[in-house]
Amino acid sequence: MKILVAVKRVVDYAVKVRVRPDRTAVDTASVKMSMNPFCEIAVEEALRLREAGASAEVIAATVGPAQAADTLRTALAMGADRAVHVLHDPDPARPLLPLAVAKVLRALALQENPGLVILGKQAIDDDCNQTGQMLAALLNWPQGTFASKVIIDKDKQKATVEREVDGGTETICLDLPAVITTDLRLNQPRYATLPNIMKAKSKVITKVTPADLNVDIRSDMEVVQVDEPPKRKAGVILSSVHELLDKLKNEARVL
Amino acid sequence: MAILSLLSSSRTRLSGLREPLRQAGLSALLTRGAPPHARAADHGSTEFSSPGGHRPPPLHWASVGSRTISSDVGMSLTQYGSTNHALTLHKRFYQTLRPQHPYCGPRASIATIEAHHSVNDPSEVQRRTFGSAAKSIQRNPAYSVLNSEDVSYFKSILGDNGVIQDKDRVAVANVDWMGKYKGASQLLLLPKSTNEVSKVLAYCDSRRLAVVPQGGNTGLVGGSVPVHDEVIVNLGGMDKIISFDNVNGILTCEAGCVLENLSTFVENEGFIMPLDLGAKGSCQIGGNISTNAGGLRFIRYGSLHGNVLGLEVVLANGTVLDMLTTLRKDNTGYDLKHLFVGSEGSLGIVTKVSILTPAKLPSTNVAFLSCNDYMSCQKLLLAARRGLGEIISAFEFMDRQCIDLAMAHLEGVHNPLPFSPYKFYVLIETTGSDESYDKAKLEAFLLRSMEDGLVADGVIAQDISQASNFWRIREGISEASVKVGAVYKYDLSIPVEKLYDIVEEMRSRLGDMAEVLGYGHLGDGNLHLNILSSKYSDNILAQIEPFVYEWTAGHRGSISAEHGLGQMKAEKIHYSKSPEAVQLMASIKKLVDPNSILNPYKVLPQSAL
Numbered sequence: 001m002k003i004l005v006a007v008k009r010v011v012d013y014a015v016k017v018r019v020r021p022d023r024t025a026v027d028t029a030s031v032k033m034s035m036n037p038f039c040e041i042a043v044e045e046a047l048r049l050r051e052a053g054a055s056a057e058v059i060a061a062t063v064g065p066a067q068a069a070d071t072l073r074t075a076l077a078m079g080a081d082r083a084v085h086v087l088h089d090p091d092p093a094r095p096l097l098p099l100a101v102a103k104v105l106r107a108l109a110l111q112e113n114p115g116l117v118i119l120g121k122q123a124i125d126d127d128c129n130q131t132g133q134m135l136a137a138l139l140n141w142p143q144g145t146f147a148s149k150v151i152i153d154k155d156k157q158k159a160t161v162e163r164e165v166d167g168g169t170e171t172i173c174l175d176l177p178a179v180i181t182t183d184l185r186l187n188q189p190r191y192a193t194l195p196n197i198m199k200a201k202s203k204v205i206t207k208v209t210p211a212d213l214n215v216d217i218r219s220d221m222e223v224v225q226v227d228e229p230p231k232r233k234a235g236v237i238l239s240s241v242h243e244l245l246d247k248l249k250n251e252a253r254v255l
Numbered sequence: 256m257a258i259l260s261l262l263s264s265s266r267t268r269l270s271g272l273r274e275p276l277r278q279a280g281l282s283a284l285l286t287r288g289a290p291p292h293a294r295a296a297d298h299g300s301t302e303f304s305s306p307g308g309h310r311p312p313p314l315h316w317a318s319v320g321s322r323t324i325s326s327d328v329g330m331s332l333t334q335y336g337s338t339n340h341a342l343t344l345h346k347r348f349y350q351t352l353r354p355q356h357p358y359c360g361p362r363a364s365i366a367t368i369e370a371h372h373s374v375n376d377p378s379e380v381q382r383r384t385f386g387s388a389a390k391s392i393q394r395n396p397a398y399s400v401l402n403s404e405d406v407s408y409f410k411s412i413l414g415d416n417g418v419i420q421d422k423d424r425v426a427v428a429n430v431d432w433m434g435k436y437k438g439a440s441q442l443l444l445l446p447k448s449t450n451e452v453s454k455v456l457a458y459c460d461s462r463r464l465a466v467v468p469q470g471g472n473t474g475l476v477g478g479s480v481p482v483h484d485e486v487i488v489n490l491g492g493m494d495k496i497i498s499f500d501n502v503n504g505i506l507t508c509e510a511g512c513v514l515e516n517l518s519t520f521v522e523n524e525g526f527i528m529p530l531d532l533g534a535k536g537s538c539q540i541g542g543n544i545s546t547n548a549g550g551l552r553f554i555r556y557g558s559l560h561g562n563v564l565g566l567e568v569v570l571a572n573g574t575v576l577d578m579l580t581t582l583r584k585d586n587t588g589y590d591l592k593h594l595f596v597g598s599e600g601s602l603g604i605v606t607k608v609s610i611l612t613p614a615k616l617p618s619t620n621v622a623f624l625s626c627n628d629y630m631s632c633q634k635l636l637l638a639a640r641r642g643l644g645e646i647i648s649a650f651e652f653m654d655r656q657c658i659d660l661a662m663a664h665l666e667g668v669h670n671p672l673p674f675s676p677y678k679f680y681v682l683i684e685t686t687g688s689d690e691s692y693d694k695a696k697l698e699a700f701l702l703r704s705m706e707d708g709l710v711a712d713g714v715i716a717q718d719i720s721q722a723s724n725f726w727r728i729r730e731g732i733s734e735a736s737v738k739v740g741a742v743y744k745y746d747l748s749i750p751v752e753k754l755y756d757i758v759e760e761m762r763s764r765l766g767d768m769a770e771v772l773g774y775g776h777l778g779d780g781n782l783h784l785n786i787l788s789s790k791y792s793d794n795i796l797a798q799i800e801p802f803v804y805e806w807t808a809g810h811r812g813s814i815s816a817e818h819g820l821g822q823m824k825a826e827k828i829h830y831s832k833s834p835e836a837v838q839l840m841a842s843i844k845k846l847v848d849p850n851s852i853l854n855p856y857k858v859l860p861q862s863a864l
Binding site: 077 | 617619623672690702705710713715718723
């Protein structure tokens, strides 16, 4: 069985994002870019399933510009077997939407015939949390979203997925092939070791375009403007309780 | 509070980020740019400090027993760690210390040993009580005693707000942040300008009142707190940025500016401060300069002797020495500013500084490696200097004992190389201008080193959180070491090829009595030697001292690499400096400060003055 893992290149989680001066988008020039943390978890889970014998091959896929190949290299250095890079140069005014990505992934899934597609539950840049669900719908496959535990039964071709829901844990059983999206507690991703980084250099990254896959990724949404949240006003230091009470009563009007 | 301020001080390398991320779930993930955990580091003591609110509450030591910290030389800031857990631990740990002068007191004065169980503390922390003779430095009777006329004079210069006699506020300024050293000053002065500092010193000199200059009070050797009743002159009120030349990156500011504020300021201009240390949220630039603080960027940007371009200093008699040039080159006569870099406030009070700031570079990569022997670490250092020369920004090493300790005692840290134990670990950081070029260069270098057998195994951080995890291990060692019970710390400079010998010798001397760890800034030849045991004991101490000092002296090393001498090691200077050099230092001291009012009982041995 193959596992297809979708990964996304995003501004590093630890970077403080800034809006570009022309307010068209977030500034990504000379900003550290990394793999979306949820995607890292997805790659890790696919590798663990392969190591447990549930799968024979892990294929990492991404949609993005030439630099997104770095993110695929990271997935390969973690241990993925090969990668597919769907080239797409972003246009800040017309961002790539989850539906377009889901269509691309659907086309890849139909090509590769994986038993399982694993995605991060959301990307930390646009926070959409839609791609996995849309992909499952387009493929008409069952979906296990926000997975915190995944068990594959190869013989019965079933996946048991534990999901963290408001009231506790929900356990569902899916027929394969299926789509799974990962939550934070699913696993702790491994580091890329030097021997694996070395091996990754000789692994294949196949480059295709959306047109090759017959997918129209035209966006029908336009970004009008991007603004930073309003700056928090500086606090004041008061000299007495009386002053505090006065401010609470007359300025804040909470008393 | 010092801990809190350290915690909130921001660094880009988040410590233990991945774990909070997991614990806090989505909300953590969605809050980008939430205040990262402080990076604590084991360098950089600075003496100058702001008095209020920037250190653990000093109220508890009266109630608990005290403890020998005789060899606890480099109490490092790393112990502050980056978790709240560390915070609690820290308070618990330090509030039990009674200020004392372990190096000065004869060992015979150690009176009793008491084991103390705290209700909240499952692990037994042993404490000791010193006898009454703990203080061996006698007050120099030549100094006058403060009287009410003095106070009125100071009020006439500084105003009522600049003269603090309030017991609680003075008490805070009397103690260092670790609670290890405590003075008995009655008066805290807060000048707002060079002129005010000048008038204060001129008066003190004429009256022969001893003075201790103070900044952020984050030092590790008791240099910034009074020994007896010295008047505390705190520079915290002088915190203005005077100018910034954004072409050459030259910053001119007052001495009381907090390092982190300067850092934020210059970063907005596209530059960085040439030094960075764990105490950055509290320590002040004047104190950094007065103690010649080392820190994390040392291997790349070098010492403050190279980065400080000019100083304004007030001498003991009130003379304002204007050396505040902003020139890169200036060979006119003796370069006097160097006398004030690292002299720990004993020659003058730094009031203004101009400092060279390097450009901020966008790309950082971190690798965590293992080596089979110490020789490989050295070869790797040399190879890194050659192969990564222009981008290397840190080369830190740790032995396996450090890693085991960190894994056992730090929360949320996991070993990046868990599969086989190695003897040594090395952390390499590169900083450069081109992300993909730097990464390719680092990868190629590491693969080559691995083929050459210098590196046994290794990992490269793929994102900033992984990088912070690697740093967290290195920086958490000191924090982890205090969790064991007793820790004896030494901050030594030793030629790199001999650097690890002392660790092995110490291990064979101590045998089963204690665990010996070696880690530090290999790139700078700076070893942090930590000796851990479950409790303090005279036996262990006798095995360590004076051996460690004699050994270091025998290899022409330094007994204080980056922490300074302060009051802790003033009497030990002979181990690292010849009698002639000490004599010349004493002559300079007598020339510049004939009444010896500035920071007495510190830096130089009393016998030399």
